[in-house]
Amino acid sequence: MSEIVFDKVSAGYDRKIVFENLSFTLEKHDFMVIFGPNGVGKTTLAKTILGIISPISGSTYVLGCTLHGVCPHKKMIGYVPQVYNLDPDFPATLFDIVLTGCYPLLKPTEKVHQIYIEQAYRNLKTVGLIEFKDVPFSKLSSGQQKRGLLARALMGPPKILLLDEPTAGVDLVSEVQVNLAIETAFRDFNIPVIAITHDINPYLSIATKVIIMGYGKHYAGRIDEILREEILSEIYRTKVDVLEKEGKRYINIRDAHYG
Ligand SMILES: Nc1ncnc2c1ncn2[C@@H]1O[C@H](COP(=O)(O)OP(=O)(O)OP(=O)(O)O)[C@@H](O)[C@H]1O
Ligand SMILES: [Mg+2]
Structure with a gap:
């Protein structure tokens, strides 16, 4: 059974349709890259997968949910949003931020279980940041923050990892480090990854599928079928x-x- 099936899906905001008739599947072993120019609907697609916005038409299936009505699947997706704003004065360490990744999984009065604390340590090792665990999050570099958010998204652990521009705004070396952390998570956690990016090149040795989105147009499928010059x-x-x-x-x- 596929983890995600989109069949002729259209989505957008109010009456504005952002993408139309998009069909693709995501399997357990897939690393899928979504890319295309600014404003074509990549983040909108991420929000549709998460159930933050409802599809306008078409049939959708994500981790057993149809995305109509209440869908618990959102808690099973490790999501790194395109923008994550934290008040620089908020006194949270990297470890605190990583641990917040388990909060949606807790019942209202439930305390953070030891199992999640151990998971937070493991995730920080996976992204190569364990020695920074007590550093205030706002004092970390952009690249370290991105890896920290990846560790946070891996709490659960999730059944799908969904990353919206995980390397935006970081320098070249940090970009390599973030991508190494993503590849390590993909291999160690054995979960499918969806990475939205403007630069597919760093992922070409690992990606299995691609969605190329354009204005009013998109192509989805296996890398070897879709990544063509024309x-x-x-x-x-x-x-x-x-x-x-x-x-x-x-x-x-x-x-x-x-x-
Ligand atoms: N909350 C919203 N309400 C109405 N329109 C929106 C909303 N969010 C995005 N849009 C519009 O939907 C379209 C697609 O936006 P989206 O953010 O999905 O693009 P994107 O491909 O992620 O762009 P980028 O590469 O800049 O991140 C744009 O025209 C945008 O202005
Ligand atoms: Mg976007």
Whole structure:
């Protein structure tokens, strides 16, 4: 049974449809990358998967839920949002923030169980931050905060990891570290990953599926079927090359211009 099945799904806000007739499946072993220009609906798709917004039409299935009515599946998805704002004066350590990942799983009067404390330690090791556990979250670098949020999303542990631009705003070395943490989580936790990104290149050796979203258009499927120059050039409205170096594929925008 697939973890996610979207069949001809349309979604958006009020009367504004953001994407239409999107079909894809996510299996247990999949690492799926979603990318495309700004404003095409990547975060809207993430919100639809989470059940934050309801699909307008089409049939949806996520971890046994149809996304109509009350769906408990949201608690089973480890989510790193595109934007996470924490008051810099809020006195929370990295460990405190990671532990909050289990709060949605607790009953109203339930205390944090030892099992979650152990899980928080393990998750911090997975993302390579255990020695920073007592550092105030707001004092960490952007890249460390991103890895901290990944450790938080891995509380549960979840059945799907959903990451919305997990490396946005971090430097090149931090980006490599965040992506290493994501790959380690994918392998160690044995759960499917959905990563929304503007740069698919770092994921090309691990990704199995892709959704390329454009304005009023999208392509979804296996990487080898979908990651093609004609599709990318159409979506980005400029010449995009799919190149190979030392057996690894990557994409390259050759000729950017002001539209
Ligand atoms: N809460 C909202 N209410 C109404 N419209 C919204 C809302 N959130 C987003 N939109 C609109 O929906 C469209 C898709 O937005 P979305 O944030 O999903 O794009 P995105 O692909 O994630 O963009 P980015 O790459 O900039 O993160 C945009 O036109 C945006 O203005
Ligand atoms: Mg977005």
